[in-house]
Amino acid sequence: MAQSVIEALLKSKIGLDANSIGAEAIASAIYQRMADCGITDIAHYLGKLQVSTQEWEALIDTVIVPETWFFREPESFAFLKHYVLSEWLPKNPQGVLRVLSVPCATGEEPYSIAIALLEAGLNPTNIHIDAVDISNKCLSKAQRAIYSQYSFRGNSQSFQECYFQATKAGYHLCEQVKSMVNFINGNLADPAFLADTPLYDLVFCRNLLIYFDVTTKERTIQVLERLLRPEGLLFVGHAETWLLFKTQLISVRQDSVVAHRKSTGGENVRKNHHPNPQRQSITGKNIDVLNKRHLPKKNNSKFVAQERLNVAPQNPILPIELKVNLLETARALADEGRLDEAVKLCNDYLNQNQVSTEAYLLLGQVQQAMAQNERAAQSFQKAIYLQPTHQEALTHLALLKEHQGNADSANLLWQRIHRLTKDKQF
Template identity: 35%
Template sequence: MMFGAVEQLLREKIGLDSGTVGLSVIRHALRERMSACRISGLQDYWQLLAGSPSELQELINAVVVPETWFFRDREAFTAMTRHARARMRPGQPIMLLSLPCSTGEEPYSMAMAMFDAGFGAQDFKIDAVDVSTGNLAAAERAVYGRNSFRGDFLEFRGRYLEAAEGGLRPEVRVLKQVRFRLGNLFDPAASYGPAPYDIIFCRNLLIYFNRNLQDRALVCLKTLLAPDGLLLVGPAESGLPILHGFASARLPMAFAFTNVEPAKAPRTVAPSKSRFGPATPAPISDVSKVLSPIRPASSNAAKVERSVHPSERAAQSLASVERTANAGRVAEAKELALTHLGEYGPSPEIFYLLGLAQDAEDARSEAIQNYRKALYLEPRHQEALAHLALLLRKQGDIAGAEALTGRLGRIGKRSGT
């Protein structure tokens, strides 16, 4: 009885769902806090918890276990700097948010990446928010040991970190770019900076919420993010933003989405042969430059119309599928994709979009099949590679996922991206 009340309290305060984080995590945190308070009965602890905001915060600290490191998923930071360059405005710094910021590795990585991209200290500001006072204390202490440095990309340590007692600490210029705050996404009184933000990192938070809370979270994020701003989520969360008016930024392995303004979103109409009338034929004088003058001009114009118009209609239809998916109307997008496939035949892009819609509906087997079809037709389709790798990883096929990730990396190196 009391355990259920504690679950409900954590869900209301920070959005934590026991079905996703696991009951064992909450039970372990309860045992830890009851021991610290020297309380043996759950009923007695509940009475303390209900009347003590400080103890509730301690329980939150015990439940929220940080798992982060510097430059986790480097592609996200590349996407961030690319988007920041595009949004630069004279006299207005780029506003960035890290939520949750955990123990600080992510927001400090954001600052380093911005400096590496040529931004000055006056060009950007980073707000970093977390529900755990313990995490924030560690972030402000900013001394990091071996576990915070993983992977092969470690050369930034020589440029931005210095030796400190117990580990390495970011240089003062990095520390100054980040402002830490206590708060959570569902708290309307949370002390965020001056919204809207140009770029928000909200990675590996949504996976701890049930579907209703995920929906609420994405509505909150959309409010915090500027129109056409960039949202970066975790790999396991990449199917969610598209359901809430975000559009894929189409940057492989970055899991980045842009905030599409409803007013700017074009109205989607199901494709049909009558929807797009015949295009205006090219002037006869222009046609005669590329076609044999022996044939009648009217025949040439008809041939141009027959060769050009189907491809134009196919392109319009394909764009309609993508717009509908980006608007969050996934079921409609899937139907449009199937209609397109029947009318215009197979293509890498339509199989990719169909897979994306099925992915968003959690129809994993069907999505995998269509991603594979896209890759059969276009082996270098980077978005299909990235999404297929993610789905295989979710299903436990680590070897298959790593093979695709390696293939994606080789394509990126050859293309210079």
């Protein structure tokens, strides 16, 4: 009973959906804090939690597992440099580029942004970076800017040598980059978050929304929209793009980068009614389906599949080309936020093709977006079983293990991904 109350408090205060990380992970954090406080009865701990701001912050620090590293998803930073040089700078030659990183965790992301902008040729005086996190413990480490080798996984040695000094305490970030980031304690789930702050050109908010409950997701997206200037870019995680489908944010996906541009109001932002929609699925792949004819929407996924694919309900065996369309339709439905229907079509496809790596990958991504993390992990594992070198499936599973607090399993997966990356370089 007391744990349920604590879960409800986490939901009301920071928007955390207990299903997103699992009740076991929350219970583990609670009992760790109880041990640290010398409390053996959970009801007594709940009483302490309700009257102690310090204990509340300590519990949040224990529940939140800040897994991050420098230049995580390097394609996003390459896209950032390209955007700044080709689009922002020509329009604002003397302007100040305003960037927000939230949550910033222990600082690797905002410092990566600062380094990327320096390497793009911007002057530090033309860069303003705000980095926000709810955890004071994380912010304290970020401001120290001393990191272990683990924060550099996947990056070249030259990157460390250029911007860090190796010491017995760890790798110290150079003062020039440190001075470029302004760290702030804040709660993105608060509707008044950064209410009096000037608008940002770029916002990085990756792999956070999927851990919020539905109400907090909607409220947070409204906050992110408010913080962006017109034509500004929002970077989110692969499993989060479907959440933005009915907003004024338009996908500008390139390769595996997941970014959305805020509409200026002049274009048609009702993307599902665009005359030639370039559908973007949560898998990070471009698809252009269902745009040859307008189809009525029905809630029953069976009829959706039959109408869109023109498949007779009496015929359970699908031709190869229709099987492919079935998977593409599942991607399109996921992109529209129709997740239950997407799961149904993924399973229909797998009934016909039980060795499809891509189908298990898509199914896992949709299940993760639905906070069905255990099922998602099983789907990613099946994809990896079928194709052991599938880096996207390995990456999704590693991130999922991290957020579930299973650092050992995540670390093994990251080592495996790193070996695959090195092999491709030779």
